[in-house]
Amino acid sequence: MKILIVTAEMQLAQDIRRYLEQEDNLCELTADMNEGRSLIGQFSYDCILLDLSFYGEDGLRLLQDLRRGKGSDRVIVISAKNSLEDKVMALKAGADDYLSKPFHLAELSARFEAVTRSRFLKAATHIVFQQLKIDTASRAVYIADRDICLTKTEYELLLFLIINKGNVIAKNTIAEHLNGQSAIHPESYDIIYEHIKNLKRKLVSEGYRIKSVYGSGYKFIACV
Known part of the structure; x- marks a missing residue:
């Protein structure tokens, strides 16, 4: 899978990339929301990992734009927030899954596989x-x-x-x-x-x- 990780928490991003690339995935990282938008506009990804902890409303707008535009991209939201309201807001904005921090990397990997496979299962x-x-x-x-x-x-x-x-x-x-x-x-x-x-x-x-x-x-x- 080709995965884009959008987060300002770069140590976490590096840990995720090391783990996922051991499973033969290709991961790209960015801490900048505008760069993330540019990469999404230029390239195709199997899944996008979007950390809403740092981007707030800008992150939600990116999520909404993704659903209006490149609807085939799968998006997993991660966040330090764990309230029902935050989860519902992200899912309604277009997230395919929501994972609260802290989480195990093995679980994140399983969720990547689940949301990307679901795209093919529909057909x-x-x-x-x-x-x-x-x-x-x-x-x-x-x-x-x-x-x-x-x-x-x-x-x-x-x-x-x-x-x-x-x-x-x-x-x-x-x-x-x-x-x-x-x-x-x-x-x-x-x-x-x-x-x-x-x-x-x-x-x-x-x-x-x-x-x-x-x-x-x-x-x-x-x-x-």
Whole structure:
């Protein structure tokens, strides 16, 4: 992936770039909002990481301009602010995701993959992993041509895990994906645990697992 990082916190930017480039991504950095606008206007990026901590209204205007112009660019907002109001404001302005500081670089990497893959999923009619097939048009799931009966939330959870297969997905990332802003409420995690338990039960007999990674989250894998 080609990623543009727009932040005045250059130590953080360097740490992010080192981590992401170990995963074969190409990262460009800028601390200047005007330079960021210029780069976005000249070049195409798979994803833009925009730090609203330093740019305030200018950052929000850039986000709005992106959505009016180069709508295919995916944007992840990071910020030191963690209030519901700030998250809603950024998402309404056009952000694809919102991550509050401090965060783990592994989670940021997973979110990059999720938002960029979602762009291609919109045009895809079938998602295939080994013998598991998801028909995104009919929202049907098949394993070795057997129909797997899932609830709406189980389907969304499986699709999210599939597009992030091989990565450990934090429970709060799953909660935010499924529940949006209501994920900030602690009881939302209890609901997530229940959906994961039910999906695990339906998949394990078919040769697939949702592995719990202690203290980190969940990972979708094929049974050995």
